[in-house]
Amino acid sequence: MSSLSASPESPAPVVVPTDPPYAVRVENLSITYRTTFERKPTLKQALVRFGRGQRAVREVEAIKDVSFDVRTGTALGIIGSNGAGKSTLMRAMAGILPPTSGSIEVWGKASTLLALGVxxxxxxxxxxNIILGGLASGLSRKDVEERADDVAEWTELGEFIDxxxxxxxxxxxxxxxxxVAVHMKPDILMIDEALSTGDAKFRExxxxxxxxxRQSARAMFLVSHGLGSIKEMCNEAIWLNQGQLMMRGEPEEVVNAYMRFVKVKRTAVTDEDI
Structure with missing residues (x-):
């Protein structure tokens, strides 16, 4: 936010607030988490521990020194193989996961229903659950109750909604x-694999x-293995591989580079399943 000062002799200038040009800025982001697994014991260890395995701790570098910024009005697709760090990045931008190092700046309220149903x-x-989701999005109970019926009707679940x-x-x-995610009107919409479930009518x-x-949100982020959806819904894309940012650019260009990397021929099926 910029500020202006005026001299005593002149009237105070009128400051017109302007929206910041960016929705999200990620700088040198790294996220490392610890996980445990059962290590197979030797015969001697098994006898000492009465057959029980030994818990070992492993550090996983989910995101490695990633930097990018997203301007207002951008619909950013995030692609990559399983385990590439896509969902970890989304959760970090939504404020669910803290960075191990680096920083994330977000201008506006981000949706938090990333993995749908979680x-x-x-x-x-x-x-x-529609009411709970709305409250979790930061809306007042009055606002949520006013929208709940519309959201319920939009699901087309009929009597199952109750x-x-x-x-x-x-x-x-x-x-x-x-x-819930799309009707609570977040400034920044973050959807993780939204279009991978449901029938064709719902996906449409x-x-x-x-x-x-896209016309009203400050920015939209879409994680999907459906590369066709990325190209159709997004105007920019990034490709992650093993936590590293491999490429950013036009969706068609990024998708083609990714497909060459994984050595998959392009078909109608692979456009939706990689």
């Missing part, structure tokens, strides 16, 4: 999660809604 209470109904979510299929849960409807949100 964080829902499976014993509650879809409608009740049944416990433990009875839902993965596609039904995805509908609820996606509906979700595509249309995301295209609409």
């Amino acid at each position: 964080g829902f209470n499976k014993d509650l109904s879809g409608r009740e 049944m416990p979510m433990r009875t839902y299929s993965s596609g039904m849960s995805a509908r609820v999660g996606f509906s 409807k979700a595509n249309a809604k995301m295209a609409e949100l």
Whole structure:
């Protein structure tokens, strides 16, 4: 934010607030987490420990010195193989995971329903989880209740919306999660694999809604193995591999480079499944 000062002889200037040109800035970001696994014991160790294995600690570098910025109005696709660090990066930008080193600046409120359905209470109904999701997004209870019926109707789940979510299929849960994420009007929309579940009709409807949100959100981030969706919905893309930023550019260019890297021939199937 810039500030202006005026001399005593002149009237104070009118300062017109302007939106910052960036939605997100990531600088030298690294994220390392620790995980444990069961190490296979030797015969002697097994006898000493009565057959029990030994817990070993391993450090995993999920993100390695990644830097990029995202200007307002950008729809950024994030691609890469499983374990590339895509979801870790999204969670860090949403404020869920803290950086090990480096920094992340976010201008505006980011959606937090990344893996659709994660964080829902499976014993509650879809409608009740819509209210919880809205509250988690920072809306007041009044605002959430005003939107809950519209969100529930948008899912097209009919009477299932009032049944416990433990009875839902993965596609039904995805509908609820996606509906909450896009109807709570976040400044920055972050969707992780939103279009990978559900039937063709729902995917088409979700595509249309995301295209609409591109016009109002400060920025949109989409993680997906559906490369066709990345090219259709995004105007920029980045490619991660083993936690490192390999490339950034136009979606078509980045997708083609990624496919050459993984040595997969381009077909209608691979455009949606890599």
